Amino acid sequence: MNPSVSPDVSNAGETRTLPVVFSGKKGEYLKLWLVNMLLSILTLGIYSAWAKVRNTQYLYGHTQVEGHRLQYLATPLQILRGRIIAVILFGLYVLLSSMHPVANLVLMLLLLAAMPWLLIQGLRFSLRMTAYRNVRFSFNANYGGVLLHFILLPILGALTFGLAMPWVIQRLQKYVHESISFGGHNFSLNSSAGYYYKAVFACIGLAILYFIALAILGSGVFAALAAENPAAIGGMIIIMISYFMFGYVIAAVYQSMIRNHVMNNLSIDGVVSFNSSVVAMPYVWLMLSNALLLIFTLGLAYPVTQIRKNKFLADATLVNLQPAADHLVNTVSDQDSAFGEEAAGLFDADLSLT
Template sequence: MTTPDIPNGHRSADIQFSATPWGYTKLWLVNLLLTLATLGIYGAWAKVRNNQYLYGHTNIEGHRLRYLAKPLQILQGRLLALGVLLIIMGVSYIEPMAAVVAYLILLALSPWLIVQGLKFTYRNTSYRNVRFDFKGNYIDAFVNFILLPVLSVFTLLLAFPWVLKRIHQFMFGNCEYGGERLTLNTSAGEYYKASAAVVGVYFVLFIALSLAFGGTMALLAGAGADPSDAEAFSQQMSALILPFIAAFYALPYLLQALFSAMIRNHIVNNLSAEDLAQFKSNITVGGYLSVAMTNALLILFTLGLGYPAAKVRKMRYLASKTQVELSPRIDHMANQVDGNDSAFGEEAAGVFDTDLSII
């Protein structure tokens, strides 16, 4: 939906996400079965098909996002990354001391993997037939992802909210669309505010739950529960303990919802491309928590098979709470990027656990 009520020809548009949990689940399950049947080879095609489905159901002003990566690019990248991993494992097995050197080399390579992974993802995403691009470099990635996080340890992690701010600025502030650089003007104060809220809520709820649990156990003992009657005692313990287990299980999701709601709103509301696009987000802690908790239960009780439905539910909620203000220039942008990049960086980032999501 577009509303032409903004001066100077600018208009506000909602982000429409039309994917359905069952529609994506069917595609995901078929892709999973084909990947297993081909011993992982079809995984490259599965990734492309899954991303094309999700991107293709993301619509702004009647124009859909497109995922343009080719399966063979991804397969080649995965095979190369897997080969490097096997070499490192083989060298480490033959000469254990060499493992230290190998992992130091991998640590030095990880900023490059991050840059290449982000570049591949951005360059293979397009809107209005114009590809995104990423201009981050190795030095900045090394500083933001390696050096500063290590140094923050010596501040007892007090500097980490500021480090996280810099990481987000690196990931989004180096993005380009049609040659126009996006800018992200976030405030470290907002990161500290969100972190303080998380820490405060954690301690209050953890202490309250611990005291309530201790009090419940004391009441159980005072009520004369007989441990010798194993079945009755087990039933009493289960009835009293299960609510606390559920509460402790829910606590991380509450904290994540609190932090994500505060920071995502701050990031999106301060992300823009000059005279091209301005973004707005208004997710709430309660709304995000509701989605996160129901998704967690869905995945738990389906033994992981509910993951695709959970992903669609989360993306649908985020899209419904995000708007973009577009200028007339968006109608005249020209593509500046080709799509011939290697997928090695992105796939190696996944293999070596340095992958970063930009969605």
């Protein structure tokens, strides 16, 4: 986000370009998260439903556009009921699959067939529990579309030895985003597979440069080892640290490029569009420093890393609200069950949108 950009509300009949403002505080959220975690442990996981709602409501409630905050509308009892049903079914799955090899095979096939449904239900619940200006989001994908994009296309990508994977990912993300609606209007994502290949080639180029540098450094280290030079130990440490850091560099470059491309081409015609300006190197530092925080605090800094990432991405995002956005009405009921979302997580079929 450009800090000099301020909300343009001078004319309600024109497009307003607005910053996404995230006001969450590290200390506040850390305290909330730690209390929620402690209560979840003391109640053997029962309070985790309340913890999830409180944590999500904090993050959503501190995210606003034009003074209107995001809302998370799920209730703890919805989450708890969904988790109880999901845990019971998961327990039955484990029990029955251990009784006989044939039963295990049948249940695995049934679970594979259920994966698209679990993904749909999980995303549908999460989005329908999310609202802006009292208008809810929704997810309108169908079983066949999810089966094609989440299972069949990735298999095709694997069969091409990964050569088709950028195209597969572009098609998958396009399908997911265009299945999301807001106020009864579906999003449109005018993304390009060529740009996904561009991001991959940029990462490959960085990898080539890194391994050339690593080969030069490594030859010096091996020479020092052969000469029993104590400096070789320092060289080995540098190589290990650089290898650790390089993974985050590649991930940050790819994610920043794709995030900008997706957001800059995502819109609802006549309602809203977005601008994203994530810069790769600051994002690299964010990811590296967050990883170090998690390592040195044994994971306890997780809420701090969430606040830092949410703040960074909010600052890099602008929302262009068009006149029709002021006249949207809610078209989604609140009768959804949380079972699909919790079952998807238990069966490792979860998908998160950020």
